[in-house]
Amino acid sequence: MTVLKIKFSFQRRVRLAQGLWLLSWVAMFTGVVIFSLGVFLKTELLRRSEVMHTMDIHMVPNMLMLVGLASVGINLCAGRICQDSMDVARFTRWKNFLTPFFMVSLLFTSLLLVAMSLSYALQPSLEESLKIGLKNGIRFYKDTDTPGRCFQKQTIDRLQMEFQCCGNSNFKDWFEVQWINNRYLDFTSKEVKDRMRSNVDGRYLVDGVPFSCCNPASPRPCIQERILDNSAHHNYEYHIEELNLHSRGCREALLSYYMGLMNTIGPGVLSVFLVQMSVLASLRYLQTAMIGVEEQENMEVETEGYILEKGVKETLNEAKENLKNLVPGWNGGQVVDEATEGDAEAEKAA
Structure with a gap:
């Protein structure tokens, strides 16, 4: 069962590509903002490193900087794909690249939520680090x-x-x-x-x-x-x-200051996550809508776009099977059973 299927006329595909191009530039700008926030938070933490016992909290700014840079690269690619979508021949060159591109993009985009969650989850660790660090500093x-x-x-x-x-x-x-x-x-x-x-x-x-x-x-x-x-x-x-x-x-005082910074960054990170997911969803619609155009000589035909070609469960099972094919010996139990059967046949022959 196709998930979130939408029909696209030629005009709707053009508007989708134009809107996605603009959205990708907005998302790239937000990626720069996320990177800058990570640098700022990292700098503030390093300024007080002498009164901190551990550096666990640095995972948050490190992750923000990583995701910010990744977001810039992802949205540059998305903008280029939008430009090539008006030419079927040029868009076909992206065909084999788009699936791994979506997987990598989803991974980095999900790290935004991880960073936001860590900023709250590491509060006890930050407090303990400041407690020991300030004690030693005094x-x-x-x-x-x-x-x-x-x-x-x-x-x-x-x-x-x-x-x-x-x-x-x-x-x-x-x-x-x-x-x-x-x-x-x-x-x-x-x-x-x-x-x-x-x-x-x-x-x-x-x-x-x-x-x-x-x-x-x-x-x-x-x-x-x-x-x-x-x-x-x-x-x-x-x-x-x-x-x-x-x-x-x-x-x-320090705990209040740093938690205030992270509480301010949190909603911003969530907003960037929603913008980035909108880019990926729009790009997925554009990709699937262009599949129907590849089979036609006329670009102005009506096509269908969707998020998933099959249901969520079927898609996960298919991804699992593909992973098994890519990783040798994934099904360890099956390998053991085949080896056991081979030994049994050898004993019978003897």
Whole structure:
């Protein structure tokens, strides 16, 4: 049973070819947009790679860039096919190419949906990556003299100022690490010695945060030292001084930023998917409608176009059989049975 059959007169075939040519150029432009979105997302992820533990989320921009480039190539071919459809001799040259072309195009087009699904499915992985990456970034904040970590302090400070955040979950994360380099500590001071003796690791821990945690909107000068000591500052109560430091953690800020980007890209990717599927469906109609013209001397005859020549089930079975013929030994059970029968016949002959 033919699926979605439509009759095409000569005028309708011409309009179909013209509309498909225009649609293919629109789809090619959307492919460039998808590639650009992938590059932008990739760049944003690489900018924060120092505070990310894993790179699983990079699958999304990589896939967008791949599909974007593939979309440009697919639609260039589609536009060329539309031009050649007005000449039966030239269109016949595409006959053997169109079937594998459709299969490859459907594969790359379906990757758009995969990329969109991954952008949501990888959210827990992104959150865990930021959690571990930021934890390590805060821990190595003081290592400005260590090769490979020289710019860690600059990265964290810029991050906290740009996203108006502090720490991993909140500002108290800085209380758990020594974020001041030993070269800036006076080891002859009794206070420094007492603090370093007060924990088993011998670290200099303080209830203070870096300057980048300070909130510019605070009506008073930033209090970044002895934050938990109300008596150390005049008219100060750390429980209610919400404007003094950024209250949001950087993990939450970064996760919100990246998920916002992907949620914005998602509808765009879905729109491009629908446009690309329209191109492939129109091209399929043009291909099948031109089959009837090949058998006629007059191009102005009425022909039929369709998506599938047979039903979905019959088409899948036929594709499966073709795959078996292309791949030797596909039906493993049959091969084993034939080998077993051959051994049995050999034993009888003996």
